[in-house]
Amino acid sequence: MSETLLSVRDLEVGYKVGDRVIHAVDGASFDVPRGTIVGLVGESGCGKTTVARALTRVIADNAKITGGEIVFDGRNIAALPEREMNRLRWRDIAFIPQSAMNSLDPVYTIEYQLNEVLKNRGGMDARRARARAEELFDMVGIEPGRLRDFPHQFSGGMRQRVAIALALALDPKLIIADEPVTALDVIVQRQILDQLRELQSRLGISVILVTHDISVVAYVCDRVVVMYAGRVVEAGPMAATITAPAHPYTIGLRNAFPDLKGAATGMLVPIEGAPPSLVEPPPGCRFAPRCPFALDICRTEVPQTGARSNGHSAACHRAHEAEMLRTEGSKTETWLNAS
Numbered sequence: 001m002s003e004t005l006l007s008v009r010d011l012e013v014g015y016k017v018g019d020r021v022i023h024a025v026d027g028a029s030f031d032v033p034r035g036t037i038v039g040l041v042g043e044s045g046c047g048k049t050t051v052a053r054a055l056t057r058v059i060a061d062n063a064k065i066t067g068g069e070i071v072f073d074g075r076n077i078a079a080l081p082e083r084e085m086n087r088l089r090w091r092d093i094a095f096i097p098q099s100a101m102n103s104l105d106p107v108y109t110i111e112y113q114l115n116e117v118l119k120n121r122g123g124m125d126a127r128r129a130r131a132r133a134e135e136l137f138d139m140v141g142i143e144p145g146r147l148r149d150f151p152h153q154f155s156g157g158m159r160q161r162v163a164i165a166l167a168l169a170l171d172p173k174l175i176i177a178d179e180p181v182t183a184l185d186v187i188v189q190r191q192i193l194d195q196l197r198e199l200q201s202r203l204g205i206s207v208i209l210v211t212h213d214i215s216v217v218a219y220v221c222d223r224v225v226v227m228y229a230g231r232v233v234e235a236g237p238m239a240a241t242i243t244a245p246a247h248p249y250t251i252g253l254r255n256a257f258p259d260l261k262g263a264a265t266g267m268l269v270p271i272e273g274a275p276p277s278l279v280e281p282p283p284g285c286r287f288a289p290r291c292p293f294a295l296d297i298c299r300t301e302v303p304q305t306g307a308r309s310n311g312h313s314a315a316c317h318r319a320h321e322a323e324m325l326r327t328e329g330s331k332t333e334t335w336l337n338a339s
C-alpha cells in the first residue's frame with residue numbers, strides 16, 4: 001500500500017464564461033500522504049475551492065477539468081466514468097462544502113439528513129442507520145438525544161460538527177473540508193479543529209483542509225500547499241514550510257495573519273494589490289506584480305518548482321536566497337514599498 005493516498009498532477013480546471021475561459025487551476029500538483037491533514041491555503045479566488053471540487057468531480061456546470069491526473073488510492077479518478085465516481089463519493093471521499101453549517105436543510109431533522117446518506121448511499125436499514133447516527137453524534141461530541149432536532153436548534157459550531165458527522169458517515173478515507181471554521185469565533189474554531197484532528201488521528205483518515213487563513217494551517221495541519229492564482233507556489237511539511245518559507249507569497253501570507261493560539265505576533269502586514277486576471281494571466285511568475293523581490297526574469301519566465309529538503313518545494317526564481325527573503329520579508333517597509 002502506497003504511503004500517498006492522493007496525488008494531484010498538473011491539474012487544470014477552467015470555467016467558461018461567454019467566449020472566455022477563466023483558468024482557475026493551471027497546472028497544480030501536490031500529494032496527500034495517508035493519515036495526514038493537508039492545508040490548502042491562499043487568498044480568495046486563487047482556486048482552492050475549484051481544486052477541492054475537482055477532486056470529488058462535483059464541479060459547476062460551466063467548469064471543465066481540462067488536464068492532469070487525480071490519482072486516488074492508485075486510480076486516476078479524473079478519468080473515471082461518472083457512475084464509478086458516484087460510488088466513490090461519501091464512501092471513499094467525503095466533501096464538506098463551504099458554509100456547510102448553513103446548508104443543512106432547515107425543514108428536516110438532523111437524523112433525517114443523516115439517514116439520506118446512511119440509508120440511501122450506505123444501504124443501511126433503519127436500525128443500523130439509527131445506531132450509526134448515534135455513534136456519529138457521539139464521535140463529534142453532541143448528545144445523541146439531539147438527533148431529532150432541527151438545524152436552527154444548534155449553534156454555528158454544533159452545526160459544523162454535524163457537517164463533520166455527515167462527512168464521516170460512511171467511513172471515508174479522505175475528507176475535504178472547505179473553509180470549515182471560517183464563520184466561527186476563534187474559541188469555537190479551535191474546538192472544531194481540535195475535534196477534527198482527534199477524529200483524523202483516531203480513524204487514521206486523511207483530510208484536506210481548504211482555508212484562506214494560514215494560522216488555521218499552522219494550528220492543525222501536517223502539511224501545507226500554498227496556492228496563488230491557480231498554481232501551487234510552495235508545499236511541504238507544515239513546520240518547515242511555515243517557519244522557513246521560501247516563497248515571498250508564503251512569507252507575505254504569514255505576515256498577514258494573527259496566530260490562532262493567541263501568541264503575540266508583530267504588526268500584521270497586508271500584501272498590497274490583488275491577484276491577477278485568470279483569463280489572461282501575466283507571463284512568468286504570477287506573484288511578480290505584487291512581489292517586493294521580483295527581478296526581470298520573474299516577469300518573463302515561469303519559475304520551476306524546486307525541491308528543498310524533506311519534501312519542501314517552492315516555485316520561485318529566488319528560492320535559493322530564502323534566508324534573505326525571510327529576513328527582508330518580515331519587515332513591514334518591504335511590503336509597503338512593493339509593487
Ligand SMILES: Nc1ncnc2c1ncn2[C@@H]1O[C@H](COP(=O)(O)OP(=O)(O)OP(=O)(O)O)[C@@H](O)[C@H]1O
Pocket residue numbers: 015016017022024042043044045046047048049050051060062212278
Ligand atoms: N462557476 C464559476 N464561473 C466562473 N468563474 C468561477 C466560477 N467559480 C469560480 N470562478 C472563478 O475561479 C477562480 C477561482 O475560484 P475559487 O472559488 O476556486 O477560489 P478560492 O480560492 O476557493 O476562493 P474563495 O475562498 O473565495 O472561494 C476565481 O477567479 C473565481 O472568480
